Amino acid sequence: MRLLTGFTSSHLVMVGLLLGFAIAHSGLAALRPWGEKLIGARVYRIGFALVSLPLAVVLIIYFFNHRYDGVQLWQVQGIPGIQPLVWGLSAISFLFLYPATFNLLEIAAVQKPQVHLYETGIIRITRHPQMVGQVIWCVAHTLWIGTSFTLLSSIGLVLHHLFAVWHGDRRLLARYGEAFEVVKARTSVIPFLAVLQGRQALKWEEFLRPAYVGVMGFIGLLWWAHPLLMKGTAAIKW
Structure with missing residues (x-):
């Protein structure tokens, strides 16, 4: 009952934004083989970015501005050790969110974007x-904020990414066939499961890459700029 009485219109707006982003992002990913044949890989990547990035920016700003909407389900911000835990989990999340297998020149369409089949670095820990x-x-930020709006947003984001696991594997299977089946058999979705089962072995030297230095620098920059980011988004009355 408490959840229902604290349900605000921003909850519905967030659901709509999440659905819109998920449909656009996953839909364009599914259409990639057809689109690249029609207009070329670089132009399709640019079009993909022009659709996905604005939707993501709107989603992020709206989340920041409404994160305390709804019911306060728990309050742990005053508990010693919670803030370092949340920041530590957030830092770890970026090491996975940027898996250091992306070619930035391909992302920017400077080089021809391609679909790669990896089995190195962080892919040995998890295929996704x-x-x-x-x-x-989502776990870190939902723990820290503790509102129904943040919980709803996190559930939506996690559901979209779980769908992306199935969708991504399906697209790789369609492109690579048996080669993907071999990689799938040697990797796991659940972190470290394939390693624990003896199907995969970690090679730590694969993590000694400049990309990870860049990720750590980004995490430090985000730590410093976080208050400025909150102020900047608050100035946008969404």
Whole structure:
């Protein structure tokens, strides 16, 4: 009953924004083979970005501005050790969200974007690092904020990424066939499961890459700029 009485219109707006982003992002990913044949890989990547990025920015700003809406389900911000735990989990989440297997030049369409089949680095830990990173990020921020709006947002984000696990595997199977089946058999969705089962072995030298230095620098920058980010988004009356 308490959840229902605290349910605000922002909850419905957030559900709509999440659905819109999920449909656009996953839908365009599904149409990629057809789109690349029609207009080319670079142009399709640019179009993908022009649709996905604005939707993501709107989603992020709206989340920041309404994160304390609804019912306060718990309050742990005053408990010693919670803030370092949340920041630590957030830092770990970015190591998964940016799995260091992306070619930035391809993302920016400077080089021809391609679909890669990886089995190195963080893929040895989990075949879907972005899903794992999103789950960790959602757990950390939902724990810290503790509102019904944040819980709803986190559930939506996690559900979208769980769908993306199925969708991503399906697209890789369609593109690579048996080669993907081999990689799938040697990796796992659940972190470290394939390692614990002896199907995969970690090679720590694969993590000694400049990309991870960049990720750590980004985490430090985000820590410093976090208050400014909150003030900036609050100035947008959404």
